Amino acid sequence: MNTSVAFIGLGAMGYRMAAHLPKQFDTVYVWNRNFDKAKQHATEYKTQAVELQQAVQADIIFSCLPTSQDVEDLIQTLEIKSGAIWVDCTSGVPESARKLSQQLAEKNVKFLDAPVSGQTIGAENATLTFMVGGEKSAFDQAFATMQVMGKLIKHVGDSGAGFAVKAVNNMMMAVHLCAAAEGFTTLKAHGVNLNEALDCINASSGKSGVTEAVLPQRVFNRSFPLTFALPLLAKDTGIAVDLIREAKLSAPVIGLTQSLIQTANNLAEPNSDFSTAIKMYELWNKITLD
């Protein structure tokens, strides 16, 4: 297609995501703060490693950075092409999306908050889920580019709605993680065979993404591979509770879980996977989930 596309931020997710774009689009710019990574990407996937200022002349500009603050800082410095659509895949802050959306609108640029789920394996296999907030017309225009990298591409509401869904998704996952830690600790304390119990629960009403994937693949085998850092989960749960505070809602289980994830993060070693939050419970109860 003739649409030109750019991808800014070639981290563990971005690097893999951008790799799919040349399959459908002729002009694919990539940029990364550590520019060697951009050059490596260009070599490996036939993208073009360009200066940031050139990248933002693309029709559709993707970004995937650690936090909304990083995106804000970057955008302040740029002269983005009029008529472009900026698709931000960061797990960001809804309020920031609304602010950037307004700022960019003055320059005739549309902003979509479009966080993804599916982790690096989903990025690699182009099976990501995109949860997108912003103007429906901009969503429609950017749809084809997202579809190259994802499987389920959903417009979930106005500006900020995408970030809100991602934050709530991760917050719910955090609750499920605590429930699993507490539930299986209880079973172990009472002499139950954890693997058999897990099979039963995964065939029953108590299952979750955590019992289906996190417990068997990360916890019971004691691997805790670093694919989603605990500080990032702590950040996302914080975004969720800020949404609750803003709307003056009552959400006690989420509130408590955020405290616990914050505690686990305060106690954790650097570069810990989110799943190591379970180790906090293990310490508290002197029970290891293996």
Next chain:
Amino acid sequence: MNTSVAFIGLGAMGYRMAAHLPKQFDTVYVWNRNFDKAKQHATEYKTQAVELQQAVQADIIFSCLPTSQDVEDLIQTLEIKSGAIWVDCTSGVPESARKLSQQLAEKNVKFLDAPVSGQTIGAENATLTFMVGGEKSAFDQAFATMQVMGKLIKHVGDSGAGFAVKAVNNMMMAVHLCAAAEGFTTLKAHGVNLNEALDCINASSGKSGVTEAVLPQRVFNRSFPLTFALPLLAKDTGIAVDLIREAKLSAPVIGLTQSLIQTANNLAEPNSDFSTAIKMYELWNKITLD
């Protein structure tokens, strides 16, 4: 097969479960307090409606009653056949399982705590999950009878372990229910499209049995069909917290959730499905999840 089987307690679950037994076993006794139901079952499925005292002369005796207390009360009155195995499918109390196990052992009867999951649809289709505690040899002997009614039949540990797994499964489901209520309330308050958000979350790490089944089939369509009563969920979460107390564990999220389910149950109308616990959150936040 020559093994004789009995089924005591023909409620919504038991009636459907016992219906499969004649497919494999020649002698199937059924008994129910309201005996008309037993006679109807005999007519419908070619089982034999018999006096309770005759039922407990079977080789394998199933029970499926509301609570462990009901099972205890019943068993005190009976002369069970020596060598029989009693398979109790009630969602019961681990401590009661251990007590009955010891009492029956004196009469040369084995007791298995074998609660099931899968609801009435699973009972109808013989796709239930059996989570079984007790002696492994008794489990092996009873295996074939359970297999006629279920799909996944697991020995999870010593006496009481089956009840513990069921209580923890239901407890975890209750946590997931609260997480879903709080999470989707937050999204609705921020103007997010709930159906699209649910699709995203069900494709992401935040999914659970609740987001996959309860929200779309019971809540968003406002049907709240009574298939698993809220007081029974309250009972099961109580069993889980008692297990936590006994072992002096730290399980704050489960503890809080039990309080909330207790609150919802205190406030609910009679004959409310467990999913109506979400209405408590709707009341608190003046937001309806539809």
Next chain:
Amino acid sequence: MNTSVAFIGLGAMGYRMAAHLPKQFDTVYVWNRNFDKAKQHATEYKTQAVELQQAVQADIIFSCLPTSQDVEDLIQTLEIKSGAIWVDCTSGVPESARKLSQQLAEKNVKFLDAPVSGQTIGAENATLTFMVGGEKSAFDQAFATMQVMGKLIKHVGDSGAGFAVKAVNNMMMAVHLCAAAEGFTTLKAHGVNLNEALDCINASSGKSGVTEAVLPQRVFNRSFPLTFALPLLAKDTGIAVDLIREAKLSAPVIGLTQSLIQTANNLAEPNSDFSTAIKMYELWNKITLD
């Protein structure tokens, strides 16, 4: 004394506080949005009801408004006398204090966040506690004016520290309120005589400001007099949890209590005293604390 003093905001607290100033100061300006109240105050206490612009020519300017936002809105419109000290007795937001402190510093005006405790009775008897944040030198200069209205006048830290102490005080009170509601509900459910139990607890380690004053004076006698509105307590607990979020702390009991106060406030009738939060528990447990 020659120091001129102004008091802006003659609500239930401010009206009584300003009444003490003429005892020590010759020039006392008062202003209120509903100006009739200012004129009434002037008549009653020999203060001077003046235009707002004149009031802010005083040496020491007190304000006592519902929220920090009200104070910010007011201050934006004013030309305050250079060298003045603004003493804000609102139960406000620490971040707002720091912002106003910086803004006013540019105009050579010092800002002190100086919330008070002691309720209307303390305002009337000049026995209030002032917890003050901001520059120590400004605190020293304003000390004499605060001392006319209060008994304990403390400098607790830099700008914002006063508001932080007030928010945390009210948050702790909210926790104690929930503890008392839950504890006495438990005792009532078990047939204990609540008045005798209260006497025992007030002589023991479990006492609090709530058991000493709120339970006997507001709850057990079912009077729930409106002296501190529930929405204001909800606001203050929100300020406290925002402080916790900012500093990335783990504070689970405070977090949960904020959820519960938010719930009580969402459910309460308009113009409810903070003590009516206990009625939420009464509803949940079908037990009345009388």
Next chain:
Amino acid sequence: MNTSVAFIGLGAMGYRMAAHLPKQFDTVYVWNRNFDKAKQHATEYKTQAVELQQAVQADIIFSCLPTSQDVEDLIQTLEIKSGAIWVDCTSGVPESARKLSQQLAEKNVKFLDAPVSGQTIGAENATLTFMVGGEKSAFDQAFATMQVMGKLIKHVGDSGAGFAVKAVNNMMMAVHLCAAAEGFTTLKAHGVNLNEALDCINASSGKSGVTEAVLPQRVFNRSFPLTFALPLLAKDTGIAVDLIREAKLSAPVIGLTQSLIQTANNLAEPNSDFSTAIKMYELWNKITLD
């Protein structure tokens, strides 16, 4: 007076309590498992160190042991004088009180659950609070003996009510302890002067027994003297949540606090004072309350 009195269990509390009895009563038996302590008491306070079987021939028999289980075990072995009143000052379990009350009634012995508060200093100065459950007539008969050792002697209800009040008192204190830990951690994180803040809060609505006594005397000075062991507080909070479970109440803040105290106890070094629960928060937040 002619009434004969016995005191069983001369621990830190009992030793000091029994010391007052000879001031009013001629015959005072004492007994202790480690009998040397009884003999020392007899020498020091002119009591009579006697065999256990003789001690329980007294008109009024006090006991003060670590747990209700200890009292039950002891009582099973004894032939208590018909007509005697047994006054148990243990911090015990209400259900156990009711059981013992019934058992002893068959032997014409009355049982009062009469836990005390006031710690060792209150025992030494005879200023303890007695919160007493059981028959009013037995309470009246035993009143004079309790009055020798205490200042506030209250009949709070039927058998078990005394233990219930004590458990709830200690549970509320535990909530206040968590509130104080969380609140002051928040203040410290924001640079507030803790001593000045404590003065303000102790003059305000947020005060509690913990802010008035525990923070200044045990925490801020880092002394944490062992006067009430953390495992005993954990036991008492467990009794409180059992009361809540029995009555099917909703008490989320107490439930969460019990989890936290359980956690602190699981993590604590042996022989830790209850106030060291605050160290758990210090670890979690990397903030020391000094």
